[in-house]
Amino acid sequence: MRVDIVSIFPEYFAPLDLSLIGKARANGTLRLAVHDLRSWTHDVHRTVDDTPYGGGPGMVMRPEPWGEALDAFAPAELTPPRLLVPSPAGVPFTQALAHELAAEPHLLFACGRYEGIDQRVLDHAATRMPVTEVSLGDYVLFGGEVAVLVILEAVTRLLPGVLGNAGSLTEESHAHGLLEAPMYTKPATWRGLDVPEVLRSGDHGRIARWRRDEALARTGHRRPDMLTALDPESLDKRDVAA
Numbered sequence: 446m447r448v449d450i451v452s453i454f455p456e457y458f459a460p461l462d463l464s465l466i467g468k469a470r471a472n473g474t475l476r477l478a479v480h481d482l483r484s485w486t487h488d489v490h491r492t493v494d495d496t497p498y499g500g501g502p503g504m505v506m507r508p509e510p511w512g513e514a515l516d517a518f519a520p521a522e523l524t525p526p527r528l529l530v531p532s533p534a535g536v537p538f539t540q541a542l543a544h545e546l547a548a549e550p551h552l553l554f555a556c557g558r559y560e561g562i563d564q565r566v567l568d569h570a571a572t573r574m575p576v577t578e579v580s581l582g583d584y585v586l587f588g589g590e591v592a593v594l595v596i597l598e599a600v601t602r603l604l605p606g607v608l609g610n611a612g613s614l615t616e617e618s619h620a621h622g623l624l625e626a627p628m629y630t631k632p633a634t635w636r637g638l639d640v641p642e643v644l645r646s647g648d649h650g651r652i653a654r655w656r657r658d659e660a661l662a663r664t665g666h667r668r669p670d671m672l673t674a675l676d677p678e679s680l681d682k683r684d685v686a687a
């Protein structure tokens with residue numbers, strides 16, 4: 446997978462050289478490049494923002510630099526990248542969308558700052574490539590950079606060969622539409638607290654049932670919205686693997 450990121454703070458992405466994403470880059474699974482939006486400005490002050498039409502607080506990112514930046518990554522003859530713009534006004538970022546993005550050959554991230562990017566940038570980009578404004582949640586950040594780090598981590602870990610134990614992809618929260626059951630490891634007793642006996646029973650059928658029941662109870666308490674989204678049929682057949 447090829448990933449290009451355009452931002453006025455390219456240094457925000459230094460952490461991407463670390464850990465698993467660093468490995469994915471090292472073994473070629475992920476080809477990532479970060480670009481400074483100011484490379485596409487031409488004035489001496491390298492201006493990227495201006496006051497909003499219609500008034501209101503703050504500044505808006507100018508269309509010209511963004512237009513030239515996106516031109517650089519969406520040449521007509523090649524398969525265009527999928528443009529992702531983290532935004533409080535976006536569609537919810539979910540594990541399902543992460544899986545969808547993990548199948549894309551080329552992702553292009555535009556990091557907004559200030560009050561946002563001039564809408565015409567997205568409108569014009571949509572004539573040349575798929576554009577998705579993505580929200581991580583109902584809150585506002587200073588800019589898209591942190592959101593891109595989150596999205597990239599969620600997507601990269603789904604790429605083949607990135608996670609050592611691919612089995613954990615099937616087990617994790619949201620993989621089955623439920624939250625994950627509680628996890629335990631040694632010692633069997635710690636500060637007077639015991640690991641649930643069933644997990645040490647070796648009875649894998651019983652363990653699977655216990656994990657499903659815990660997952661259902663936890664989801665019901667913490668995320669009832671996820672339960673209503675579930676197809677009730679699947680709950681009975683659901684086989685939360687051991």
Ligand SMILES: COC(=O)COc1cccc(COC(=O)c2cn[nH]c2)c1
Binds near residue numbers: 558560567582592
């Ligand atoms: C068209 O899109 C834009 O102009 C995006 O512009 C901005 C402006 C400020 C901050 C951000 C970053 O995204 C979030 O704050 C965000 C994402 N998820 N939840 C909160 C983006």
